[in-house]
Amino acid sequence: MKVSRARMALVMAAAIFITLVADAALAGITFALPLELMTDDTEGYLQLVNADNLFDEATFKKDLVPLKVRTSGGSEQRLRRVASRALTDLFTAAEADGVRLYAVSSYRDYATQRALYYNDVKNNNGVDDHSTQIPGASEHQTGLAVDLVSRQWLGRALTAEFAETAEAQWLAARCADFGFIIRYPKSKERITGIVYEPWHLRYVGEEAARYMMDKGITLEELWMEWYLYLEDNAL
Numbered sequence: 344m345k346v347s348r349a350r351m352a353l354v355m356a357a358a359i360f361i362t363l364v365a366d367a368a369l370a371g372i373t374f375a376l377p378l379e380l381m382t383d384d385t386e387g388y389l390q391l392v393n394a395d396n397l398f399d400e401a402t403f404k405k406d407l408v409p410l411k412v413r414t415s416g417g418s419e420q421r422l423r424r425v426a427s428r429a430l431t432d433l434f435t436a437a438e439a440d441g442v443r444l445y446a447v448s449s450y451r452d453y454a455t456q457r458a459l460y461y462n463d464v465k466n467n468n469g470v471d472d473h474s475t476q477i478p479g480a481s482e483h484q485t486g487l488a489v490d491l492v493s494r495q496w497l498g499r500a501l502t503a504e505f506a507e508t509a510e511a512q513w514l515a516a517r518c519a520d521f522g523f524i525i526r527y528p529k530s531k532e533r534i535t536g537i538v539y540e541p542w543h544l545r546y547v548g549e550e551a552a553r554y555m556m557d558k559g560i561t562l563e564e565l566w567m568e569w570y571l572y573l574e575d576n577a578l
């Protein structure tokens with residue numbers, strides 16, 4: 344079959360157009376962090392743990408070590424090695440700025456979280472008011488999350504008012520430098536499912552922490568960005 348020059352030109356133009364569209368789509372959604380952070384997260388630093396993504400104990404790297412920072416006393420507190428080291432650096436920097444912090448809650452095993460949850464429900468006349476995460480949904484089970492407060496807030500029920508303290512403001516401004524994020528930010532309750540918790544820090548690594556804190560996004564949103572990127576680049 345003889346193909347006319349005009350038709351050939353049209354086919355060529357169409358081919359170029361399709362290539363351009365595909366390129367535009369490829370260039371459309373980029374991902375701000377090195378891709379390996381998401382694809383090769385063998386340490387679980389970016390692992391998403393919430394009510395929809397329960398913590399799988401089988402994936403837990405049991406490299407827990409005792410904290411070397413000021414704690415609220417009582418029983419020994421532990422975090423995974425990398426988070427504990429980062430927390431020591433954070434405390435040192437805080438101290439240099441005249442900010443005195445206390446670690447009040449860190450690693451919790453499944454049984455502890457379970458006991459906390461059922462106690463809370465019992466004390467609330469059998470109703471789950473969502474003040475304590477269901478077992479499996481707490482980031483404290485990962486050994487990468489820690490609650491930090493000031494001296495004045497020791498022993499107090501934690502509320503969003505803690506955000507007004509100099510300690511909380513220092514944490515919000517500086518935590519990313521040590522690889523931590525404020526995991527449950529203000530106005531993100533609908534995304535995280537958790538009220539504003541200016542005291543709850545989660546270790547994610549410095550690069551991811553800086554990105555999330557600068558951009559004001561949560562870990563849920565980082566994963567959303569990742570899935571959008573994957574979808575867009577699966578052409």
Ligand SMILES: [Zn+2]
Binds near residue numbers: 483490542
């Ligand atoms: Zn917490």
